[in-house]
Amino acid sequence: MGEAVVDAVVARGLYKAFEGRFAVDGMDLTVPRGSFYGIAGPNGAGKTTALRMIIGVLKPDGGDVVVDGVPVWPDTRAAKRRLGFVADNPAMFERLSGREMLEYAALLHGLDPVEADRRASELLQVLDLTADQGRMIADYSLGMRKRMGLAVALLHSPAVLILDEPFGSLDPVNTQVMEELLQRYRARGGTVVFSSHVMDVVERLCDRMVVMADGRARVEGTVADVRGAAPTLQQAFVDLVGGRDLGEGELSWLQSS
Numbered sequence: 001m002g003e004a005v006v007d008a009v010v011a012r013g014l015y016k017a018f019e020g021r022f023a024v025d026g027m028d029l030t031v032p033r034g035s036f037y038g039i040a041g042p043n044g045a046g047k048t049t050a051l052r053m054i055i056g057v058l059k060p061d062g063g064d065v066v067v068d069g070v071p072v073w074p075d076t077r078a079a080k081r082r083l084g085f086v087a088d089n090p091a092m093f094e095r096l097s098g099r100e101m102l103e104y105a106a107l108l109h110g111l112d113p114v115e116a117d118r119r120a121s122e123l124l125q126v127l128d129l130t131a132d133q134g135r136m137i138a139d140y141s142l143g144m145r146k147r148m149g150l151a152v153a154l155l156h157s158p159a160v161l162i163l164d165e166p167f168g169s170l171d172p173v174n175t176q177v178m179e180e181l182l183q184r185y186r187a188r189g190g191t192v193v194f195s196s197h198v199m200d201v202v203e204r205l206c207d208r209m210v211v212m213a214d215g216r217a218r219v220e221g222t223v224a225d226v227r228g229a230a231p232t233l234q235q236a237f238v239d240l241v242g243g244r245d246l247g248e249g250e251l252s253w254l255q256s257s
């Protein structure tokens, strides 16, 4: 009998309320190992809140999360070793240089210093940060911080990589670098889960996806399943979550002179 395949992420009945309102309201999610998985949803749908519970930094009010076969809650340490995370606006030690940030992350993960140094150099090179490795992170642009965040997240070679809006502040060249790096990581057996508003990126990269709205998974499946009969994924998304008309009379003063 073959070994059972463990899903990369399984969330069941996740709940989180802030000030009496559910941000995540009974979310189920299954991310197959080795997949590229997209989480789409309008502003305020609960994507970031769900991701923060999955990575073990925000305690759910209810439900379970298992990452790479390891329960995330209540003891988050073992699961955290298996995952890497890049936040929307990655928080880092501002007064460290990029290189020092990677050295610090390597220490936290208990990596062998020689191996960590080799990995850091490769990551800085691939992410086009070698020339800036000596500058303080406080002086990095948002796009540089995103790339630095990815370097930190990949340093310990996690089984699952989770990214919140990874393409939001990247220029086209760095978007391509990021996509290629993620593809390479996936080709070597890694699993990528990311949230995005950018439907053409989701369409191009993802095997499977979920559309969240009001804290719940509205539709889940392959990108083709979610697109359904709509001409584009963008249109399917708008149809699913409900588009908004601007109204004929609104903003009539704009450029009216």
Ligand SMILES: Nc1ncnc2c1ncn2[C@@H]1O[C@H](COP(=O)(O)OP(=O)(O)OP(=O)(O)O)[C@@H](O)[C@H]1O
Residues within 6 Å of the ligand: 018, 019, 022, 023, 041, 042, 043, 044, 045, 046, 047, 048, 049, 050
């Ligand atoms: N710490 C918090 N305190 C109070 N309310 C919060 C907190 N974090 C999130 N929320 C609320 O929870 C809901 C979901 O927010 P969340 O950031 O998870 O959405 P999102 O799908 O990531 O949105 P976006 O696409 O705009 O980043 C929103 O109504 C938000 O105001």
